[in-house]
Amino acid sequence: MKLDNLDRQIIQATQTGFPLNSKPYHVIAEQLNVTPQEIMLRFQRMLEMGIIRRIGAIPNHYKLGFTANGMSVWNVSDEVVDEYGKKIGELPFVSHCYRRPRHLPIWHFNLFAMVHGKTRKEVEEKIEQIALLLGENDLDHQILYSTKILKKTGLRLID
Amino acid sequence: MDDLDCKIINQLQGGFPICDRPFKVVATLLEIKENELLQRIEKLLKEGFLSRFGALYHAEKLGGGLTLAALSVPEQAFENVTTIVNSFPEVAHNYKREHELNMWFVIATEKPDRIQDVISEIETQTDLKVYNVPKEVEYYIGLYLEV
Numbered sequence: 001m002k003l004d005n006l007d008r009q010i011i012q013a014t015q016t017g018f019p020l021n022s023k024p025y026h027v028i029a030e031q032l033n034v035t036p037q038e039i040m041l042r043f044q045r046m047l048e049m050g051i052i053r054r055i056g057a058i059p060n061h062y063k064l065g066f067t068a069n070g071m072s073v074w075n076v077s078d079e080v081v082d083e084y085g086k087k088i089g090e091l092p093f094v095s096h097c098y099r100r101p102r103h104l105p106i107w108h109f110n111l112f113a114m115v116h117g118k119t120r121k122e123v124e125e126k127i128e129q130i131a132l133l134l135g136e137n138d139l140d141h142q143i144l145y146s147t148k149i150l151k152k153t154g155l156r157l158i159d
Numbered sequence: 160m161d162d163l164d165c166k167i168i169n170q171l172q173g174g175f176p177i178c179d180r181p182f183k184v185v186a187t188l189l190e191i192k193e194n195e196l197l198q199r200i201e202k203l204l205k206e207g208f209l210s211r212f213g214a215l216y217h218a219e220k221l222g223g224g225l226t227l228a229a230l231s232v233p234e235q236a237f238e239n240v241t242t243i244v245n246s247f248p249e250v251a252h253n254y255k256r257e258h259e260l261n262m263w264f265v266i267a268t269e270k271p272d273r274i275q276d277v278i279s280e281i282e283t284q285t286d287l288k289v290y291n292v293p294k295e296v297e298y299y300i301g302l303y304l305e306v
Contacts, residue, residue: 003221003222011214011216011221014213014214015213015214015216016211016213017204017211017212017213018212018213018214020197020200020201020204020212021197022180022182022183022193022194022197023179023180024181024182025177025178025179025181026179036179040177040178043177043214044177046214047177049220050217050220051216051217051220051221052214052215052216052217053215053216053217053300054172054173054174054175054214054215055174055175055177055213055214055215056171056172056173056174056175056212056215057167057168057171057172057200057203057209057211057212058209058210058211058212058213058215059168059172059208059209059210059304059306060207060208060209060210061304063206063207063208064168064208064304064306066304071256071263082296082298085296085298086298086299088298088299089298089299090299094299095300095304096299096300097297097298097299097300098294098295098296098297098298099294099295099296099298100227100292100293100294100295101291101292101293101295103290103292106231106259106260106290107229107260107290107292112292116304142258144256144257144258144263145256145257146254146255146256146263147255147256147257148254148255149252149253149254150241150244150245150253150254150255150262150264151244151245151250151251151252151253151264152251152252152253153251153252
């Protein structure tokens with residue numbers, strides 16, 4: 001399924017946020033000169049296609065007190081990484097979970113799980129639960145805390 | 160932030176309705192007035208508790224390129240390298256992290272081919288090797304933070 005011109009216009013108009021108006025879809029419709037029904041249909045379709053992950057509020061972790069931001073990285077053998085990746089992704093405190101390539105010798109970790117907490121202790125307790133889940137399949141792991149945000153801008157999807 | 164703000168943030172991370180008066184639907188669930196909800200969201204955005212309100216788009220499904228990359232930057236060059244890396248508009252996020260690979264950044268491009276160009280340009284300008292770790296499988300991406 002391909003995006004057409006109107007879909008792209010909708011994305012462009014809303015990538016930095018929705019209008020804060022009691023009828024947000026109507027406001028977008030007016031901007032783009034189409035009916036509100038058409039706009040709502042497009043949003044429904046993009047959600048179903050997975051083009052939109054969700055609609056709602058995107059919280060600022062730092063500002064909300066979740067200042068310990070631990071990127072936990074794991075070395076899990078290739079044979080079982082997918083099985084465990086799914087299980088780890090299901091843990092309620094894991095916000096992102098991906099498989100990524102190794103770069104030997106400097107980088108031997110292939111599974112990334114982002115864990116946010118209010119303190120490092122809280123993050124470490126959560127990481128311990130992941131380690132327990134992996135058991136002997138945890139060949140090695142580390143937590144890479146962010147010590148400084150050097151840049152944070154929204155992704156510009158469509159210019 | 161009071162209890163109602165927390166309730167609003169938790170509630171709004173679920174699916175926002177697609178209908179004529181979506182804020183009214185959410186306000187009813189929270190047992191407040193539509194107008195109050197809108198004002199609260201505006202305030203939460205202004206004060207930075209929410210970074211955005213709207214649709215969270217899936218970058219790769221839009222046909223763009225997205226990757227995570229890392230550098231091992233000598234401490235004395237850190238500031239200089241930060242300036243170079245951040246100067247690329249394609250670099251969306253950049254974090255200093257505690258590891259030999261101490262700089263981690265996300266590159267997002269409208270065309271997937273451009274990722275490799277950005278990496279090569281960063282390597283040339285910094286004289287450092289960029290470790291590219293694009294995601295191979297996405298097991299989960301979090302959509303909810305309980306506050």
